[in-house]
Amino acid sequence: MTTPTAKPTVATVWLDGCSGCHMSFLDLDERLITLAGLVDVLHSPVVDQKQFPQQVDLTLVEGAVSSEEDLHKALIIRARSKLVVALGDCAVTGNVPAMRNYFDRSDLFARAYVENAQEPTTPEERRVVLPVLGVPPLRPHATALHEVIKVDMFLPGCPPPADAIWYLLTEILAGRTPATTTVSRFGK
């Protein structure tokens, strides 16, 4: 349970991305102090809360939907958030994580765990075992967030500049729909 608060609640989530969008979010610098006065950040890679809260006003999602775990999280985010924003090119287009989509998963595994693996020295190492325990299965394609859940707003960019994130947040808090292509674009 979250403490009742008058301030809008915000969550940020990191799916299949490089965390660059979150770095850009931290690049808000001193504006983070202002933001802390405007919203309550309930869940994020930069706060302690591990479980996604029951109810959030706004969720920013970084990263493509690549594994079954990503999909599971995306569905929870949608069910519990009033507004979902795809933050950055991976969430918006698939971007770099989706570059694996041109290949079969078996080829990817072979590349990662056999071809690029260190030269085996022991019989144990020579026995190629793909990790299956404790890792989420990879979906056939890494996809944009809006291919699996309804997304309300999109902020493209790799990563979106801090100024663009600030513009997005302040526009949403003011009750307006941000015109995100005026502040960022694919690949920015």
Next chain:
Amino acid sequence: MNTPVDIATESITLRIDDKDVSCRKGETVLQVARENGIDIPTLCYMEGLTVWGGCRLCMVEIAGSPKLQAACATVCTEGMIISTQSPRLENYRRMIVELLFAERNHVCSVCVSNGHCELQTMAVKLGIDHVRFAYRFPHLEVDNSHDRMRMDHNRCILCTRCVRVCAEIEGAHTKDIKGRGVLAAIIHDLDQNWGESSTCTSCGKCVNICPTGALTHRGTAVGEMTKKTTFLPYLTLMREAQP
């Protein structure tokens, strides 16, 4: 070419976006609109090359015709009433550019033309913040066989500017198109590796005229590839000035 022109019979008046304009006989809607500061988006059109009419971004509405017409390929006639902006046209233009993004692998963030790409700029211009169509993720090749230039089919939008500049300006006609629909692709000579082409003069016009990161100089990293298209009007002018 330099014969005196009878202004009264050789000029045409028409209306574009509620603006009365006049032009010479034979001019296209796109030319006249641009001469009068009316912007119509294009990707395949290039002044100095023959009209291709392939990208369909310059579609306009002409009063009295239910069909949309490509402004680049429509010659002005007396009394035409043209709209270059409408919700219907904006919807189609947006759809076209989104389909271009979905058709091949345009990964802007790792593209050598990031920040200098006409497709990317067009997305911004049309307010495209995401693509509503499913990406196809085709497996396409990068032709690295030429010692100075590179062809990345992942980034190609098949505008054919390279084909036309090669055939019409350089006169080599090394490049052409094979296949149809999503299987269409730029080829060199008889679908050989670029580096093995016996007709390519390595002039580099195709690289400079390519709107995206499909044709680039080798050795360029992300965002480093800038294009120079200023040579084309100059060459065309020189050619026209020849007796």
